[in-house]
Amino acid sequence: MQSIKQQLQAVQTLQELENLKVQMSGKKGVLTLAFAQLKNLEGEEKKQKAQELNLLKQEFESIYENKKSELQTLELAKKLEKERIDVSLFTQNKAGKTHYIHLMIEKILDYFSLLNFEVCQGSLIEEDFYNFEALNIPKFHPARDMQDTFYTRDQKVLRTHTSPVQIHTMLNKKPPLRMIAPGAVFRRDYDLTHSPMFHQVEGLMVDEKGLVSFSHLKFILEDFLKSIFGDIQVRFRSSFFPFTEPSAEVDMSCVFCQGEGCRVCSHTGWLEVLGCGMVNDNVFKAVGYENVSGYAFGLGVERFAMLYYAINDLRGFFEVDLRN
Numbered sequence: 570m571q572s573i574k575q576q577l578q579a580v581q582t583l584q585e586l587e588n589l590k591v592q593m594s595g596k597k598g599v600l601t602l603a604f605a606q607l608k609n610l611e612g613e614e615k616k617q618k619a620q621e622l623n624l625l626k627q628e629f630e631s632i633y634e635n636k637k638s639e640l641q642t643l644e645l646a647k648k649l650e651k652e653r654i655d656v657s658l659f660t661q662n663k664a665g666k667t668h669y670i671h672l673m674i675e676k677i678l679d680y681f682s683l684l685n686f687e688v689c690q691g692s693l694i695e696e697d698f699y700n701f702e703a704l705n706i707p708k709f710h711p712a713r714d715m716q717d718t719f720y721t722r723d724q725k726v727l728r729t730h731t732s733p734v735q736i737h738t739m740l741n742k743k744p745p746l747r748m749i750a751p752g753a754v755f756r757r758d759y760d761l762t763h764s765p766m767f768h769q770v771e772g773l774m775v776d777e778k779g780l781v782s783f784s785h786l787k788f789i790l791e792d793f794l795k796s797i798f799g800d801i802q803v804r805f806r807s808s809f810f811p812f813t814e815p816s817a818e819v820d821m822s823c824v825f826c827q828g829e830g831c832r833v834c835s836h837t838g839w840l841e842v843l844g845c846g847m848v849n850d851n852v853f854k855a856v857g858y859e860n861v862s863g864y865a866f867g868l869g870v871e872r873f874a875m876l877y878y879a880i881n882d883l884r885g886f887f888e889v890d891l892r893n
C-alpha cells in the first residue's frame with residue numbers, strides 16, 4: 570500500500586496515473602481485494618479493518634485527484650507549446666511592399682505638396698469634352714492621333730492623360746489655383762517601352778494674368794528634377810502640345826552616364842522626362858477663365874521609376890512576380 574502511494578507521487582503522465590488507479594481499485598486492485606477480504610472477518614476486527622480501508626481509499630483518491638489535475642495542466646501546457654503557431658513565420662518571407670510606381674508617385678507628390686499644390690483625382694472614364702475638346706483638341710483634329718485610345722460603346726473615353734482632372738478642377742474653382750493630378754491613363758500602345766495602361770502626374774498653376782510666367786515653370790521643374798535625381802543638368806526644347814503655347818519638352822542629363830552617352834540615352838547624354846508649357850488661351854476659354862495666365866506640365870511615372878530604380882523593362886511593373 571505504501572509503495573503505491575510513493576509511486577502515485579512519482580508518476581509523470583496521465584497514463585501512468587490511470588495504470589496505478591487500476592492497480593489500486595480496479596477489479597483485481599489491491600483495495601478491491603482488501604475490501605473483499607472483509608467478509609472473512611467478524612465483529613470489532615471487521616469494523617476496525619473496514620474503517621482503515623475506507624481511510625486508505627479516501628487518502629488514495631485525494632492524492633489521485635490532485636495528481637490528476639496537476640498532470641492535466643502540465644500536459645495541456647506541453648500540447649500548447651508543441652502546437653503553437655508562429656505567426657511571424659509567414660510574414661518574414663511573404664511581406665508585401667509598396668509598388669515602385671506608387672513609391673515614385675509619393676516622391677513626386679511630396680515635392681509639390683511642399684509648394685502647396687493640391688492633390689486632385691478624377692474618373693478613369695471620361696466624356697470626350699473633358700479629355701479632348703476642352704483641351705484644345707477638337708473632333709477630327711490630327712492632334713487626336715497622338716493619343717489613340719479606347720472608347721466605350723456609348724462613346725465615353727478611357728482618359729488618355731490626367732489633363733481632364735485640370736478641366737474639372739478649373740470648372741469647379743475660381744483662380745488662383747495650384748493642383749497636381751496623379752493617376753492611371755490609357756492609350757492604344759504596347760511594346761517594350763509602352764503599355765496600354767500607365768501612370769501620369771500632371772501639374773497646373775493659374776493666377777492673374779502676368780503673375781505666372783515661363784520663368785516660374787523653368788525654375789520649379791529644374792528644382793523638382795534635382796530634388797528627385799540629384800545633381801543633373803536640365804534643358805528645355807521647344808515642342809508642340811495642343812493645350813499649351815508655348816510648349817517645351819524637358820530633358821535632363823543621363824543619370825546612367827552623367828551625360829557621356831550610353832545605350833539608355835541613345836548616346837545623346839540626355840533623357841526626355843517632362844512635357845510642359847504655358848496654358849493655351851483656348852483651354853481657359855473652355856472653362857470660362859478670363860485675364861489669367863498659367864503653366865502646366867506632365868510626366869510619365871513609369872519613365873521616372875525606370876530611371877530612378879534602374880529598371881530596364883517596363884512590363885516588369887505589371888507582371889505578377891512575387892519575387893519582386
Ligand SMILES: [Zn+2]
Nearest residue numbers: 823826831834
Ligand atoms: Zn546615358
